[in-house]
Amino acid sequence: MQDPIEKSRDLVGGVVVMALGAGFLLSARALPFGSSGKMGPGYFPIILSVILIALGGALAIAALRRSSSEGSFGHIAWRGVLLVVGAVIFFGLAMEGLGLAPALFAVVLAAAAASRYARVRTGLPLAIGLAAFCSLLFIKALGMPMPLVGPWLSTEFWWPAASSSLQ
């Protein structure tokens, strides 16, 4: 019944929740509170933040009162976190500049590397295939307003003077 992982996990969870609640409270503090008959924009958020802190505290205390040894959180997929989240952030940063096709190619390649079964032999065709398929589907067929190849890949973007002097 006693899960050794549960204690440290719930303790950390409770503290994190309390910190989140405190963050919300801090941010909502400046908003007018109003009165219960005429609630200001701060009324509901402040009450919710206080409830969140209380619930987080209850979780942490309940964890402390349990008599079990410290445990770990189990395995954390650091490589996955880094590559997957990194790939998504890269897409956000680079899609409009690079264009959908090259950005997706990079995203899929990076994300695929997060798997322990990642091989260049499978990852490369997957990245090319998905970039081509999505470009066709979303830009050509569905007409979504995304650049296929973005301005970063043109020489004018990097050397505007050079291209204008050529004209």
Add this chain to the structure above:
Amino acid sequence: MELFSDLALGVSTALSPFNLLYCFIGVLLGTAIGVLPGLGPVATIAMLLPLTFGLDPVSALIMLAGIYYGAQYGGSTTAILINLPGESSSVVTAIDGYQMAKKGRAGAALATAALGSFFAGTVATILLALAAPPLAAVALKFGPTEYFSLMVLGLVASVALASGSLLKAFIMIVLGLLLGLVGTDIESGAQRFTFDTPELMDGMNFVALSMGVFGLGEILRNLEHEQTRSVMVKRVSGLMLSKEEFKRIIGPVLRGTTIGSVLGILPGGGAMLSSFAAYALEKKSSPNKAEFGQGAIEGVAAPEAANNAGAQTSFIPMLTLGIPSNSVMALMIGAMIIQGITPGPNVITDEPTLFWGMIVSMWIGNLMLVLLNLPLIGLWVRMLTIPYHLLFPAIIAFCCIGAYSVNNSTFDVFIMATFGLIGYGLIKLDFEPAPLLLGFILGPMLEENLRRAMLLSRGDPTVFVTHPISLVMLLVAVIMLAVIVLPSIRAKREEAFSE
């Protein structure tokens, strides 16, 4: 009879070639993701939402609904054939379904699942058509006081019926409510939690949030313990049930349908809870008790009927009250809002084509699923040979495009990345993220109704207990909470979930 003219409208809407096509695409996609473990209806619907913005609202919702109930069919196929439930609602089907398959009765198990689901889907659809209009008529009389109490009841019930820690589920709800408040306060125009970011002024994008938590978070969890799937595809033959088998499934299908229909309506219910409850009941009451776990056909019939009935009837509170009972319904409400439809009791009268079209399309969709699934079983099983390491990069690619295309803004992509991290953190800390989404969708509505109720009562909080309807709803919420907290019933609840 008004019902018949309404249904006629529904039939003409659902049978239009365009809507038939979207219904078909929906159930096909639903079956596919139902087959694939690691990709659920919540993430799929979130990914596809941006694609439906350009569609007519009726077609869009018909397709999204198809994904949800289609997934119930798909999940059972793999549960039976290879003991790998594609969806959480098919977990119990795998117990006896796979044993039947090992004994060479895979065809009979699949046919039982399909027939049971179809019967349950039909009954639940009729129930939806009959129960929704009177329920909405009652709800139309609700004032802000009743609505506030109804939402509180909904949130409490969704927590009470879910598995896991009660305290943690409440934390998720409150966190979701707070996140739902991000943006401009509609009454005062004040900026809340926006940190002067213009992109946050209209609120946090719920598509990006749900794709982050349910899409990316799930992928990160799956990457922890990756394994290769070895799939042995055997030929499935003998789809016909024997006379004796047919007799044995009638009772379980009827009971499963009843349980599923009731639990589906309740907040927090839906497909998964229904299937667990139906299996537990059969296991206790069946005359063939001894066979359970070794390939009892009842153990396939009851949960499969229940999960489909539950999936269908969970649309009732969503369509009549505008209150989501699970994460999928929360997304459907979000989809309606984006399409410019205000969810609530007015939907039936203001958007009759949408409401009746959806109901009829659900029945047609169920019919399509029966006709589709049995002949295409080989194809679905072959889909399982797609290894996860090729599948998840594709999911990430679709999530990126989906998040970007909601507002054509890269900001939403960053929101999704952030919530991917948060979602994974929640999984690691053993928080079930589903109530977060419910809270997120209900946050603004809850505040608005609380404000209005308190304004009308001039700040007197006792209105919530002096209005009779509101009082009843709050009492039900309190009873539900009391019931779970009481130790004896708590033990039973844990037992029910562990089974």
